[in-house]
Amino acid sequence: MASATIRDVAREAQVSVASVSRVLNGSDNVRPEMRERVEAASRRLGYTPHAGARSLSLSRAHAIGVMLPDLHGEFFSEFVRGMDREAAKAGLQLLLSNMHADAGQAVEALKTMRGRVDGLIVMAPDIDPALLFSHLPQSLPAILVSSDCEGSAHPQIQVDNMGAAEVIVDHLVASGYRNIVHISGPAGNREAVAREHGYREAVRRHGLSPRVIQGDFSEEAGTAAASEILRNRDGADAVFAANDMMAVGALVVFRDAGVAVGGEMGLAGFDDVPLARLISPSLTTMRVDIAGIGARALTMIAAIVNGDTAPDSEPLRPELIIRQTTKAGK
Amino acid sequence: MASATIRDVAREAQVSVASVSRVLNGSDNVRPEMRERVEAASRRLGYTPHAGARSLSLSRAHAIGVMLPDLHGEFFSEFVRGMDREAAKAGLQLLLSNMHADAGQAVEALKTMRGRVDGLIVMAPDIDPALLFSHLPQSLPAILVSSDCEGSAHPQIQVDNMGAAEVIVDHLVASGYRNIVHISGPAGNREAVAREHGYREAVRRHGLSPRVIQGDFSEEAGTAAASEILRNRDGADAVFAANDMMAVGALVVFRDAGVAVGGEMGLAGFDDVPLARLISPSLTTMRVDIAGIGARALTMIAAIVNGDTAPDSEPLRPELIIRQTTKAGK
DNA sequence: TACGTTCATGTAACCGGTTACATCAAGACG
DNA sequence: CGTCTTGATGTAACCGGTTACATGAACGTA
Incomplete structure (x- = not known):
């Protein structure tokens, strides 16, 4: 009943796991006959790769953690919409963690994201960001949205x-x-x-x-x-x-x-x-422009995750x- | 620069990885002195467990995948709020995947959730659920929200x-x-x-x-x-x-x-x-009651994931x- | 003293992928 | 025909946790 693994596919196709991986990831250096065998076996078993295992071995989760305060209505949905739009483009998923009662809970929530996301987008207008990040692996990129606080180590998106x-x-x-x-x-x-x-x-x-x-x-x-x-x-x-x-x-x-x-x-x-x-x-x-802020936040964190230089953006001026x-x- | 792993903590504390794991997961059978050594080492290194690795070895992601249509405003935020409230109680996180242009994209998005979530909540009022799930490991629990379709293998939450x-x-x-x-x-x-x-x-x-x-x-x-x-x-x-x-x-x-x-x-x-x-x-x-629907969806999927019998709920009657x-x- | 328990701790296999490196067959060339 | 190159495929280590089982120390008992 458990789902098929890459080893099951390898066995079914009578090839090695490496070959299966190569075929499924579109590597070159595979003969057409091999490609066909693997694809057939994969289809026969209804194989779907295990994203968790994949991200463990690649050290890349292809997900961004998002921590938001208790937002309501359009505000929340527009922000998420903006992020989601860019996330889809960048092949990233969003791991949501909203509405935390207190700072301790928020820190806890961020910790459970370690190893599950490649970066964080944090909007926490009533939590001190220094406190928030002091408990976190400093290697996890993060950006702050609309926190209006000086001297943080993390890039920020500011609204004026x-x-x-x-x-x-x-x-x-x-x-x-x-x-x-x-x-x-x-x-x-x-x-x-x-x-x-x-x-x-x-x-x-x-x-x-x-x-x-x-x-x-x-x-x-x-x-x-x-x-x-x-x-x-x-x-x-x-x-x-x-x-x-x-x-x-x-x-x-x-x-x-x-x-x-x-x-x-x-x-x-x-x-x-x-x-x-x-x-x-x-x-x-x-x-x-809430959706715009969300989109900007996501492109920024995506750039940082990809190792590009983060374009530190100037404050957004409402209209x-x-x-x-x-x-x-x- | 890479984050500390459990093996780093073990080395720092001069104990085995098994002991570190036992201490950090609050197992009994550890002497107080051992506990203290491990906790001190862990603190010294700023260790945060790698949730991805943990979920791989436990085969439990502690996350629920959520797929929604292009919802707007209150509708979206209330639904997410309801889910989030229950998710926090159940110790689950929400992996969001919104607003997909077409069925193919939606199927693709669901696939990338395999191995990353323990269950799915799907609201897709304009996609045929049969199509949606035909490409999915049948072992992944899923519930449909407000899909008004008969004869699906998955439990549903209906609105009348x-x-x-x-x-x-x-x-x-x-x-x-x-x-x-x-x-x-x-x-x-x-x-x-x-x-x-x-x-x-x-x-x-x-x-x-x-x-x-x-x-x-x-x-x-x-x-x-x-x-x-x-x-x-x-x-x-x-x-x-x-x-x-x-x-x-x-x-x-x-x-x-x-x-x-x-x-x-x-x-x-x-x-x-x-x-x-x-x-x-x-x-x-x-x-x-959108938030109520979201909450109900989450409690249902959590129950299924935990192996409890899923309480098949009757249609919600709007007021x-x-x-x-x-x-x-x- | 010899032996069986009990219990804290360590070793190593496993979760499901990726990939460096080894291997080996086929073709090129003197 | 032997050797060298090239390219497809396989083997096994690794990502970072958990845990079954092995180990060995401490203790009780005859």
Whole structure:
């Protein structure tokens, strides 16, 4: 019942295992008659090579380990789509390990990938990468995605979160808004921190005063923040949420309260989830090319694995997408 | 530079490889002094076991291969989330292989998983499973998700697409709609076919006449279908789209044309993507518990891999979610 | 003291591939 | 006809773990 091995095929074809291997890997130096015998035997036995054994003897797994945080929706699927597209081109598979409760668990998960992948793509916005990699064989190539951390030994793909946040604030100011409240992301999240930093910087530059309501990237956080803003009636005339889901949560609250979003109240998010375009009024936001990041991450790690020089890429600049929630202006 | 192997640890600790293996796998029959020596050596060398070699000698990869179609958004991420949750519990990893252009490529992808995974979870609504598995070692356990096909040798997780479609039509009829148009999914897709079948069955049962516009699950297909309906003005008073994205495309067209969706025009989708709740007017649809399906798929395959009897599960029944697009009725 | 147990440890085979090197037959050439 | 070259094929070591079995020390018993 166990599957046929290369030795079974060799026996069936009355040749040596070396010959079978040569035929199956398309080596030259095999006579046509030999090729035919082996292929026939292989077909008769329904032979499929054992990828695990192959990668052991070649010291090449043809797989990339991917560690992601607890991503949701489009964000997750677009990222994986981008990686998968390039992985298919490069003949690589993706070994997924998501959503780990804590750093210890994450380290454990990375360890179980040793000897099973040729490289790692790690996105861990709330885990210290130094800690993450200190327990790992340094010979395993890895790249960090969007971790916004300096001085790591590993190549990184950066998104210019801070600059993008400034762009958003500049746009809100240009549209006539002056009292811009920021709904921030989770405290330990480096992307969230960078966005808040950009917000503060831009507000300061315009001579305005910052105001931050702590959020956590969830729609509920946006709902809560908007309710708080309505309750206080403290002159806030625009909201910049650190991601779209919180912006959507806020939008629904404003809409239901009869606030003219895009008119008296400006609103902007971050990410450009598909929903941003479809909700009404449609949401001004920064578009991040998630699939592109995933693709770039994979081509980078593939290059490193192949021993090519890793093209250290410059930060990705998200694109400002102006929609109805800031269109009318004030 | 190459990573330390178990033999390096054995040499460093001046013991045999068998002892190292015993210590690291927590076997009894090791004296405390031995344990300590090995652990110290292992730490000194930064040793991490080679999972590939381990799985070769144990004939157990502790990984599950997952093959998915070109899924988008929440659908994909929720499904993976469900699997991942259970996989973490069971100590399994997920080897992903998405989005294959054609059946041949899909078969190839499955083959490269041989010897690398202990089982397969396959969702391939537009590939004939018989074809898919005919080229595979029959010893590799596999389960099919939502393939709606009879007489397969592999256990399946079914979603009652046909029954759910009937539920939707019944609801539309109960809300007063009579000329219900169906926007179908892609032609070869078995889920889409089952939904259309349910639609036709229910419409026939109510003594109404069916009308189907061919779609392909994309938002654009919904846009096109709705435009066609408006152009024809042929008395259609409700639309049942085979998925939410098409329903959303249609909704936007109707809304922009000033048609009262939920009043004079009923509209229902299928899937309950997050957008369905957030769009305005919010969309009546059938909720499918995607994460639950993923989780169930993983527990099933894990059970089979462990040699437990596979609990052959009954079809999942989606839940009717009534929202504004059918609320007012006619 | 001689002998049988028990138990920690070591040796070597095995998982299923790849491949360096050995082997050997056939053809080239003096 | 003998030798050298060439090229197809076979043998066995190796990738890095696990583990059945061999080994031998320590101890109990007569």
